[in-house]
Amino acid sequence: MIKKSLKGLSVIFAVLIIWQLGSYFKLVNPFIMPPPLEIIKSFFSMLLKGPLLADIYSSIRRVFVGFTCAFLIAVPLGIVLGWNKSLSQYFLPAIEFIRPIPPIAWIPLAILWFGVSDLSSYFITTIASFFPIFVNSFVGAESVEKVHINAALSLGASRGRVITKVLFPSALPFVLTGMRIGLGVAWMSVIAAELIAAQSGLGYMIQLHRMLLETHKVIAGMISIGIIGLAMNLFMLYLERKLVPWVKK
């Protein structure tokens, strides 16, 4: 484990050192590609005294609100449609029609509907995380084992109990995978939305510094986006291990 991470880190450090040396000997234009040390410096100065934390908070809040909305609709809908074949025949075609439209393609419509406001971002993050969560919940409910349903029925379980105690836990591993993917897509989409339709957030921040020609701050913002995305993914993986330990990976 440690050996593996050492291997990965060694490449990252090698690239950073070559990059830093290239800047030092004036081989790369610092306006195009500022040296790593300067980026790190501006990252920490923005983090400590600048507005970086406020931007991080704005972006995360938008993802959280949209993700929660999507979760509340997608999980029940996915499980019910995965369970009820005839009902799913009504809804699936419509869902399959909307699904291939990328979340960022909704941004113009969001601006028309909600203006340059938080509502636009909430709308985009909801759309973005809805489909991964829905599709995985659907597949999860569909793949419930017949023997578990039969076992529950022969032990006297009502229809409602079968849904909450058998169908839902059967689908849970899939739901969690969908949540992890949905969170990732929502995070990417909120940045895109903020590039265009927001007055705060990490996407807005890197766009602002582009206009101010502060490349090092743009890259420092990108690094924040990457770190937070990674942390979200790791958190969701941790949650999966904790909540569905019976699923062998």
Place this chain on the structure above:
Amino acid sequence: MLSKIEIQNLSKKFVLADNKTNIQVLENFSFSLKNNEILGIIGPSGCGKTTLLYIIAGFIPYETGRVSYDGEPITAPSAKRTVMFQEYGLFPWMSVEGNIEFGLKAKGIPADERREITRHFIELVHLKGFEDKHPYQLSGGMKQRVGIARALASNPEVVLMDEPFASLDSLTREIMQEEILKIWGETNKALLFITHNIEEAIFLSDRVLIMSARPGKLKEIVPIDLEKPRLSEIKRGNSQFLKLKDYISQSLREETLKGIDQMGIKLTKVLGSIKMEKEGKNGKNN
């Protein structure tokens, strides 16, 4: 009336996915399960044993005949007839305790009483100390015992078991069989179980029902008048046991041969058609 389950002239067909081919699985089947009786069902592979069990459980419908429980036709599953499945069918997301108390919760039994019953059954199947483990942390024999405890805890009148010991090694199997007899001696229920194992059928049963090759018909019912309680030793030393084993083996052998013949006919048909197809193709090429 002494019969718990009554089956009269039951027939069951499966329609294959192409909507044309019918497979007659059960044909004109009649028998009954008495109160407190242990009945073993044995028959060649694919003769419809599991189908029969699932019909009695209420999982699948049937077209002709009558299947009744306490005189009422069976139309849906009921907690009066719990099922122990071939691969146990335990809920992997629940602990041992959660699995065992599932039926009690479904019945709405209050928490204190539920805990007491659950504890009793955990002790009965020797799983004390494993209450909080999940099925994936248990051995095959332990899962088996959780399955038994789960089927018994909600206090059914009949337990239906589908090859309950098929995936256990022979020693564990023997121990489990003795435990089943012991538990049944204590609990006063009826048991209907399916098996491939002749010794197991004789050892556990009051009567053994032999099924014919497909379509599954009743071939004969052999009463097992060995004394109870029975111990595993009788499988090796008891002359009456060995006589019964010889008799059932012979009866089953005929059916198994018929089954193989049927398969053989199908196989030659399939092979024949492949051969013809090949020749046809070669013909075209030439």
